Amino acid sequence: MNNKPTIHDIAKALGIDSSTVSRALNDSARVTKATKVRVLAKAAELGYQRNMLASNLRKNITNTIGVVVPRISRHFFSSAIQGIEETAYLAGYNVIISQSLEQFEREKKLIEGLIANRVDGLLVSVSMETINYEHLEVAKNNNIPLVFFDRHCGISGYSSVLVDDFKCGFDATEHLILKGCKHIAHFSGPQQLEIYKNRFNGYKAALAIHNVTFKNEYVINSRLMEQDGYLSMQNLLNSGQKVDGIFSANDVAAIGAMKCIKERGLKIPEDIAIVGFSNEPISRVIEPSLTTIDQSGSEIGKTATELLLKYISKKEIPSEGQTIILNSKLIERHSSKK
Amino acid sequence: MNNKPTIHDIAKALGIDSSTVSRALNDSARVTKATKVRVLAKAAELGYQRNMLASNLRKNITNTIGVVVPRISRHFFSSAIQGIEETAYLAGYNVIISQSLEQFEREKKLIEGLIANRVDGLLVSVSMETINYEHLEVAKNNNIPLVFFDRHCGISGYSSVLVDDFKCGFDATEHLILKGCKHIAHFSGPQQLEIYKNRFNGYKAALAIHNVTFKNEYVINSRLMEQDGYLSMQNLLNSGQKVDGIFSANDVAAIGAMKCIKERGLKIPEDIAIVGFSNEPISRVIEPSLTTIDQSGSEIGKTATELLLKYISKKEIPSEGQTIILNSKLIERHSSKK
């Protein structure tokens, strides 16, 4: 009983042609209502299910969108995926998820694999190692629409859904300045990523506008894992520089920094105030609670998926990529309350 | 240029048959090395990529496994997915992810959809509403192996990968008793789910063995969201019952309870000690840090996937389901340190 019934089985059972069965199942106007009823009844009786492989092969679509994120278990990405899956489900699409684990080679292979599987569209948040974009061009050459979310690339011809990283970086830094910080360090990620570059530029702009001197030694780039934040903080304190504020380009590194600060017996926010980025759930409950920039992952995922589905239904990729900027705002908590 | 090259294009370009091309691409012994080289070169030149739809239709496989979880963004599940994706990737499988959002109807539709898409296997963690298992039988009838992870069903013929929930419930409760708690409440989830039933039974067993009286009023069932934990705690305190310990069947509800306790001006753990379940990242940083049961999501996901892939490769579902119990242990933190 391994063999599932096909339209041919239904056709044979009813003594009609399989094309009629196909049309009946697709509710075509070319088939009588009476026939439709008979086909549907027989299909139910046999436990028929359309073979999507065959259907998709013929129609040259897959009803599937491919998603590539750096790491599924990072809260921001899992909530983005939540939004993607939800939106795709409502539109009748499946979602294939894959993670680059921040590795360029892996990202490349994954995207090629998804294209070979003929996904109808791609949603991508690039890895920290991604500096070369040929693998993305492949999607374009295959006429598969691709939308970036969050971690986009600074290349033209692609659409993106993001928050205004420059403004967020600016706001976060200005917030610290307004709280009285004069020596503000910035923990950033790989500078080839637009989001980190923009957050950094926002940081610089806020310093400039408020006449706070910018120092290169205050900017530390890393991969922004918890351990990186811890070490960056340690280096900073060991260097003997005066520091009274930190703007970290993500929450996880901020939490690592907090750990280091506490271990040194310094007080947050009195000695050093901190602002993170992303509003991970952990930032709400840590002591002191972490001031951060709220960016709704599920909202970003949802918007990116809607945009992608629009391109898919139009069957053409706009030559000019569009960029959608979603709202985000600073959430003030105790780590910066002075 | 929408049309991707096919083996026929390669065949035509080289003046050979498409079947030879197919065999060359699959490195068959029936094709000369010289021909293989020519085919590979031409394939690269044309930018050929195998159409998996056609290939899979013919071979009647999909190289895809379907995953159904209650909610992707819950940390435990996203790390399980992380393990699943990683393991599947290494074996050359795609992963289609979908979330039931704890709704039975949705779970049913998702599983039917995955089966219609001819996934090679299914990994399922059921919703809180799931009390009827017909939709799972469909998988069996279609000869599609299915492995439960974490949230399994108490029905025979399926395999599961879990932690020993009874023992964990026992350990968590015993831990509270050894810390001196005498009035221990238990926050549990829907009792049709084996995991909650088993955790509850472990709780009862620990009370019994230590001669602590069991009271029905101490057991509160809910869906274990943060708000549920908060409300359960509120009801408990309002009822005037003496309470000095809580074993919550998940961390999120425990955190809700902590919030309520703090608001009342009671001390954790001095007045009320708490033990959670799952070791969500948040439990490590909350103040006081939460004692909990560690269950590695990615380990569970990995093991479940390995088991599933074994069934897939054997092309037969074992009539007797097997159950794999993974290690888990209590992590003592401040919420129970007396």
Added chain:
DNA sequence: TACCAAAATCCAATCGATTGTATTCTGGTA
């Protein structure tokens, strides 16, 4: 009853790759 347009159904090709069988080619031997 014969005829016709419209409605319903059937036929057959197609999507692209795979695979069992048939055919052709190769080079070694008598």
Added chain:
DNA sequence: TACCAGAATACAATCGATTGGATTTTGGTA
């Protein structure tokens, strides 16, 4: 040179659903 085994390749059916075009059926009209 004729022959043959074995290697290499070609042929053709197949997976299951879809779809344009051809054919048959229907029922209304003259």
